[in-house]
Amino acid sequence: MMLSVEISNYPLNEQYIPPIKDFIDRLKSNPDLRISCNTMSTQVFGEYDVVMAILNQEIKDSFRRFGKMIFVCKFINADLDPALNQ
DSSP states (O other): OEEEEEEEEEESSSOOHHHHHHHHHHHHTOTTOEEEEOSSOEEEEEEHHHHHHHHHHHHHHHHHHHOSEEEEEEEESSOOOTTTOO
């Protein structure tokens, strides 16, 4: 099953850009994911089990490395990657 996830990340500290950039860079480094970024959110596309396993790992790593932060996520069981669905 394919999955699309829209993620917004809100680190709860004054230096909020480095944790967001780090999270996105770690997602982008995974060849099993397709990533699309805009000014409001990061969109992740891929196979359900793969996406969920990677998000589980990377969100947990962000909490450990950067402390308190909020992740707001929306999930849909379809591939809505705009690069593929034009």
